Amino acid sequence: MSEKKKPILELQDLHTYFYTEDGVVKAVDGVDLQVYEGEVLGLVGESGSGKTVTAMSILKLIPQPPGKIVKGDILYKGQSLVNMPESELRTLRGNQLAVVFQDPMTSLNPVLTIGEQIAEAIRLHQGLNDHDAQLTTIKLLELVGIPDAAKRLGDYPWQFSGGMRQRVMIALALSCNPDLLIADEPTTALDVTIQAQVLDLMQQLRDKFNMSIILITHDIGVIAGNADRVAVMYAGNIVELADVIPIFKEPKHPYTQGLLGAIPSINSKRSDELVTIPGTIPNLISPPSGCRFHPRCSKAMPECSEVRPDYIEITPGHYVRCLLYGTQLENYKIEKKAELK
Ligand SMILES: Nc1ncnc2c1ncn2[C@@H]1O[C@H](COP(=O)(O)OP(=O)(O)OP(=O)(O)O)[C@@H](O)[C@H]1O
Numbered sequence: 001m002s003e004k005k006k007p008i009l010e011l012q013d014l015h016t017y018f019y020t021e022d023g024v025v026k027a028v029d030g031v032d033l034q035v036y037e038g039e040v041l042g043l044v045g046e047s048g049s050g051k052t053v054t055a056m057s058i059l060k061l062i063p064q065p066p067g068k069i070v071k072g073d074i075l076y077k078g079q080s081l082v083n084m085p086e087s088e089l090r091t092l093r094g095n096q097l098a099v100v101f102q103d104p105m106t107s108l109n110p111v112l113t114i115g116e117q118i119a120e121a122i123r124l125h126q127g128l129n130d131h132d133a134q135l136t137t138i139k140l141l142e143l144v145g146i147p148d149a150a151k152r153l154g155d156y157p158w159q160f161s162g163g164m165r166q167r168v169m170i171a172l173a174l175s176c177n178p179d180l181l182i183a184d185e186p187t188t189a190l191d192v193t194i195q196a197q198v199l200d201l202m203q204q205l206r207d208k209f210n211m212s213i214i215l216i217t218h219d220i221g222v223i224a225g226n227a228d229r230v231a232v233m234y235a236g237n238i239v240e241l242a243d244v245i246p247i248f249k250e251p252k253h254p255y256t257q258g259l260l261g262a263i264p265s266i267n268s269k270r271s272d273e274l275v276t277i278p279g280t281i282p283n284l285i286s287p288p289s290g291c292r293f294h295p296r297c298s299k300a301m302p303e304c305s306e307v308r309p310d311y312i313e314i315t316p317g318h319y320v321r322c323l324l325y326g327t328q329l330e331n332y333k334i335e336k337k338a339e340l341k
């Protein structure tokens with residue numbers, strides 16, 4: 001479906017590394033990704049796979065040093081963000097790109113009231129006077145479902161419950177009318193009912209404003225209910241990308257198959273029936289050679305440790321980085337034979 005739409009954001013062979021005392025952490029290591037207008041793109045993967053670093057790279061908020069975008073490009077509406085001056089980036093971040101993090105307490109200013117914080121952002125981004133900024137703040141808080149919004153303008157962040165604080169964060173993100181919202185684990189800290197309400201709210205706002213959303217989570221259940229397309233990340237690479245239904249019905253990459261096997265099923269009687277992927281995510285300073293997943297992969301072949309699989313489109317819009325697909329394994333064997341002669 002999304003294939004016919006225009007990409008609003010394009011990551012091209014993105015590499016973001018961290019130069020630490022222990023070595024170079026290859027956190028994002030060759031990511032290609034497109035985000036279309038009005039879609040929710042889910043980004044999933046185990047902890048440490050590079051999801052947040054990808055998001056921070058898009059916003060150009062990687063702490064430098066130790067971090068650096070070392071290769072590749074990020075195109076936002078066709079414009080390169082990698083070489084954009086900081087002053088232009090700041091305007092873009094304020095007006096078109098917005099982010100919601102997991103813990104709103106760290107993103108909200110504890111000593112300013114909610115009303116002051118949102119109105120300030122609106123004054124700054126929309127150039128409204130105090131009176132109009134306050135009216136717009138109330139409207140935004142109502143939009144995200146804060147009851148008695150006008151009365152709560154004078155409250156501080158700690159006076160809101162977790163779910164309400166997350167709604168305030170979304171209101172703050174929306175104060176700049178973003179075209180692209182990056183939500184990094186936006187509901188992980190919330191209980192299940194509130195989580196569903198906040199996710200539902202994001203869907204409504206997407207429909208209303210035709211906003212694109214990158215929804216980052218390690219919870220594949222959240223993705224199933226909310227994303228149009230899904231990108232699966234492993235050790236700094238996207239290993240599979242497709243519309244949400246094929247990802248769940250016919251996952252191709254052994255890692256995606258493992259992740260899906262790891263979701264608790266409503267029908268499973270005992271918790272010990274859960275399948276987990278053996279092993280842990282590799283050290284990104286010296287990741288495994290070839291396919292980074294091969295040491296944990298149940299379908300690994302000897303060649304998997306020798307050659308990095310290409311990212312290939314196996315059916316329209318369904319991409320996989322695995323030697324099991326396409327002709328890459330045969331090609332590699334032919335090349336190897338030729339070298340031995
Ligand atoms: N400032 C930093 N300095 C050094 N390494 C970093 C820094 N920030 C992130 N990393 C490394 O980059 C890798 C990817 O981290 P990232 O935070 O993107 O993972 P994630 O997929 O968001 O995980 P989670 O699900 O736990 O949020 C990790 O190995 C992490 O240790």
Ligand SMILES: [Mg+2]
Pocket residue numbers: 051052053184
């Ligand atoms: Mg993260």
